[in-house]
Amino acid sequence: MTRLVVVSNRVPVPGDRSPAAGGLAIGLADAVTAGSLWFGWSGRRGHTTSTEASVTKHRDITYATIDLAEADYRHFYVGFSNGVLWPLLSYRLGQVNFRRADYAGYRVVNEAFATALRPLLRSDDLIWIHDYQLLAVGHALRTLGAEQRIGFFLHTPFPPPAIFCALPRAAELLEALCACDLVGFHTADYRDAFLQCVSVLLDTPTDADGSFTFRGRRVRAIVDPIGIDVGGFAATAARSVGNATAQRLANSLGGRPLAVSADRLDYAKGLPNRVEALDHLFASHPEHRNHLIFLQIAAPSREELAVYRALRRELDRTVGDINGRYSEADWTPVRYLTRTVGRSTLAAYYRLARLGVVTPLRDGMNLVAKEYIAAQNSADPGVLILSRFAGAAEDLTDALIVNPFDSEEIAEAMHHGLAMPLDERQARHKSLLARIRASFARQFCLTFLAALRSDGAEVPGPKTAPETGTPRRALEARPPRRSDHVAANRAVLAMASGGLPH
Ligand code: ADP
Ligand code: F6P
Numbered sequence: 265m266t267r268l269v270v271v272s273n274r275v276p277v278p279g280d281r282s283p284a285a286g287g288l289a290i291g292l293a294d295a296v297t298a299g300s301l302w303f304g305w306s307g308r309r310g311h312t313t314s315t316e317a318s319v320t321k322h323r324d325i326t327y328a329t330i331d332l333a334e335a336d337y338r339h340f341y342v343g344f345s346n347g348v349l350w351p352l353l354s355y356r357l358g359q360v361n362f363r364r365a366d367y368a369g370y371r372v373v374n375e376a377f378a379t380a381l382r383p384l385l386r387s388d389d390l391i392w393i394h395d396y397q398l399l400a401v402g403h404a405l406r407t408l409g410a411e412q413r414i415g416f417f418l419h420t421p422f423p424p425p426a427i428f429c430a431l432p433r434a435a436e437l438l439e440a441l442c443a444c445d446l447v448g449f450h451t452a453d454y455r456d457a458f459l460q461c462v463s464v465l466l467d468t469p470t471d472a473d474g475s476f477t478f479r480g481r482r483v484r485a486i487v488d489p490i491g492i493d494v495g496g497f498a499a500t501a502a503r504s505v506g507n508a509t510a511q512r513l514a515n516s517l518g519g520r521p522l523a524v525s526a527d528r529l530d531y532a533k534g535l536p537n538r539v540e541a542l543d544h545l546f547a548s549h550p551e552h553r554n555h556l557i558f559l560q561i562a563a564p565s566r567e568e569l570a571v572y573r574a575l576r577r578e579l580d581r582t583v584g585d586i587n588g589r590y591s592e593a594d595w596t597p598v599r600y601l602t603r604t605v606g607r608s609t610l611a612a613y614y615r616l617a618r619l620g621v622v623t624p625l626r627d628g629m630n631l632v633a634k635e636y637i638a639a640q641n642s643a644d645p646g647v648l649i650l651s652r653f654a655g656a657a658e659d660l661t662d663a664l665i666v667n668p669f670d671s672e673e674i675a676e677a678m679h680h681g682l683a684m685p686l687d688e689r690q691a692r693h694k695s696l697l698a699r700i701r702a703s704f705a706r707q708f709c710l711t712f713l714a715a716l717r718s719d720g721a722e723v724p725g726p727k728t729a730p731e732t733g734t735p736r737r738a739l740e741a742r743p744p745r746r747s748d749h750v751a752a753n754r755a756v757l758a759m760a761s762g763g764l765p766h
Contacts, residue, residue, distance in 0.1 A: 267386060268300040268713070271377065271401060272394040273341075275304035275329055278322045287631045288394055288419055291490040295392075295709035298324035303381050309334045313373065317380045330380045332373065339369020342568045345397045348431065353396055353420040354532040354626045357430055359571055367433055371400055374440075378404030385410060390716055393444070395419045403440035415446040415716040419490070420628040421655070422454040425464040435465045442466070442478040446716045448488045450629040450655040455487045488711045489659065490629050491704040494638045494697070501611035501639035510612035513559075520595075521682055523558045523619035526610060526632050528565035529602065531575050534625045534651065534668040535562060539582045541623075541674035542597060546590050548672075549679050554595045556682065558621075559613065563604040576602070614639035619681045620648045622656075623668040629655040633663070637696045645693035647681035649674065659703065662695040 276289045296302055303317065306329035313336045317328035332340070343366030351359035378401055385391070391414045393401050402414045428434055438461055441447060449455040459470045462478070462485075470476040474485040504510055513522075527533040539560070546553050562579065566572045583600045590597050605613070614620060620636030633648060633656040640646055650656060650663035657665055664677040 265299075266717070267389050268295065268297075269381075269385065269389045269391045270296055270300065270302045270394065271381065271391065271398060272302070272304045273345075273397040274307070275302050275327055277306075277320065277327045277329065280307065287490070287629070290492060290631060291419075291705055291708060292394075294493070294706045295713070296325055301326045301328060301384065301389075303328045303377070303384070305329060306331050308332075309337045313376045315376070315379060317384065319384075328381070328384055330376065332376075336369055336373050336376070338568075339366045340373035341397065342566075344370035346566050346569055349396045349399075350420070350532075352427065352431055353418075353422060355421065355423050355427060356531070356626075357427060359531065360430065362432055364432075374398060374400040375404045375407075377401050378408055378410075381405070382408045382410060385412065387412065390713065391415065392417065392712065392716065399437055400440035403443035406443045413446075413716055413718065414444045415448065415712060416441060416444040417448040417488070417712060418454070418458075418628070419450070421626050422449060422457045422461075424457045425461045428457070428461050429465060434461075438462065438465055439478070442481070442483050445481070445483060445718070446712070447483065447485045448712050448715075449485065450487070450489050451658045452487050453658070454628070454655070455485050458485055484715065486712075486715050488708055488715075489655065489703045490631070490708045491700060492631055492634045492638060493705045494634075494701050497611060497635055497638040500608050501615040502641070504608035504612040505615045507608070507612060509609050510616065513613060514616055517557060517616075520555050520557050521618040522613075522616055523556060523621050523678065524561070524613055524617035524636075525559070525621045525623075526561040526605075526613075527563070527624070529562040529572065529576055529579070530565050531571060532624055532626050534623045535560070535575070535579050536582050537625075537668055537671050538621060538623050538674060539579065539586060539598065540671040541678065542586055543589075544672045544675035545678050546586075546597070548675065552679070552682065553590060553597075554592050556597065556678075557595075557599065558597055559599045559601075559617070561601045561603075561605055561610070561613070564602055611635070611639045614646075615641060618646045619678060620646055621674070621678070622649065622654065623651045623666060623674055624654050625651070625668050627651070627654040627656075633660060634700045637693065637700050640693055640697075642690070642693060642697070644686065645689050647684055647689055647692065648696065649677045649681060659699045660696055662692040662699075 270292060272288055302325060308331040310331045311333060313333045314330035317330050319326060319328045343363060347361045347366065377398065389412050391412050393416045396418060402416055449458060455474060459474060462468050462476055463470050466478060468476050468478050476483055525538060542558055583598050587596055587598055614636045622630055622633040624630060633650050633654060636648055648663040650660055650665055651668040652665050653668060664681055666673045666677045
C-alpha cells in the first residue's frame, strides 16, 4: 500500500525533549499511522546542516530528522519564517522585516530538507508537506527529480494579493509552492486569496473548482478545516476535572466564575487587547469586581525575536497594571502563567471555566476554541467568546463573535456571557459541538489525502471515524469576487502606516 510521508518543521519524535509541534502535531496525530514516515527538523542546532537524516522508529512509524547549522537556523526560522512570513500571513505588514540573506537562507534550508528526504522516498509515496516554514520544499524535491504526488497544507491564514505582493520575491515563492499537486487551506477566504494571488502575481487563470495549470502541472487548491479529536478531548476533560490539580483550581475560586485563555505568546493572538478588555469590564460593570477570575495561560514562543520579547514585557506590564488597580487583599482578577500546562490539566481548566476567551487578531484556524467547546459539561456549559478573525469563526457562529481589535466589545461579550441563562448556554453549546464534530481531526486528514490521491486508490492513514465516517469532499472553490479585491485594497490602506492597531 502507498506510504504516507509527512514533512513538517517540528517533528514530535517520541521521547524527544525538543519543543512540541503545537496545533500541527495535534491535527496530524491520526494521519501518521503505522508504516508512515515523518520527516523534519530535529530541533538541534550545530555547526553544519545535515545532508543525511538520522532515522529512528517507534511503533512502526519512522521519524527522520536533520540538524540545522546555527546560521541556517537564524536565516530560515528566525529571519524569514518568523520575521517575514508569519507577520505577512497574519496580515501584519508593519512587523515584516525582510532581508535578502534570510530569504536565501530559507531557500537553502528548504533545499536541505529535500536533499535529505529524497533518498528515503519510494516511487509510490504520498508526500504531505506542512506550513509556512516549508513553502519551497515541494519545488526543491521536483528539482531533485521527485515525481510523487505532493500536497501542501498551510496552517496559517493566507492574505489577499494587495498584502501578499508586499513581500519581495512573492511571485518566486508562489511559483515554488505551485510545484505541489494540491494546496490546502483552513477556510474559503484563505483559499480564495491564494487563488487571487496565483491569478494576479503569476498571471495564471484559475477555474471555479480551485484548479489551475502552472508550468504544465495541474494544481488544485482546497478548503479542509483542521479539527480535534472531540470525543477523546471531552473524555480527558471529564476525567481530569476530578484530579488534584484541577480541584486545587476549583477550590481556589471560592464559587466565583472563571474565564480562561490559552495561547502561544504571539502578537497574532491579541493578548494585550484581551487583558485590556478586563479593565473595561470592571470599569463599566463593577459587579464583576471581586468576582470574575481570569486565567491566562501563555506559552512563551519564538523568543529569539525582539518583537516577541517586547510583547511579553507589554503583557507583563498590562497584567500588573490591572491587578494593581483592581485586586483586593483576597481577590486577584488576573492569574497569569507564562508556561505550557499539560493537556489533561488544560482540558480540566477549560471545563471549569464559565467563559472561554479566544480573541486572536488573525488565526488560521485556532484549535483552542474547539478544545474549549469539547471540554464543556453539556448540562452546564460555558460560553465561547471568539474572534471573527479566527478561521474557526467561519463555522462556530453560535459563539459570541467579537472584533478582537475592540477591547470594549470583548468586555461586553464577557458581561453577556457571564449573564447568559442556562437554556441559551445549552442551545449554543449543542450547536457548537455539532459543528466541531463535523470537522474533526481524522476528517481533516481523510479529506486531504483523498484529494491528494488523484486515482482514488486506497488512502493510507485513518480508515474509519467514530464521529461521522466517510471523507468529506473538499469544499468547492468560489471564483474571486470583486468585493474581495476591494476589501484587500482597503486592508492595505489601513495597514500602510505600520500594521493594524494593537
Ligand atoms: P497555534 O498553532 O498558532 O499555536 P492553535 O490554537 O491552533 O494555535 O493550537 C495551539 C495548541 O497548543 C492547542 O492544542 C492548545 O491547547 C495548545 N496550547 C496553546 N497554549 C498552550 C499553553 N499555554 N499550554 C499548553 N498548551 C497550549
Ligand atoms: O501555525 C502556526 C504554527 O506553525 C503551528 O503549526 C505550530 O503549532 C506553531 O506555529 C509552533 O510554532 P514554532 O514552531 O515557531 O514554535
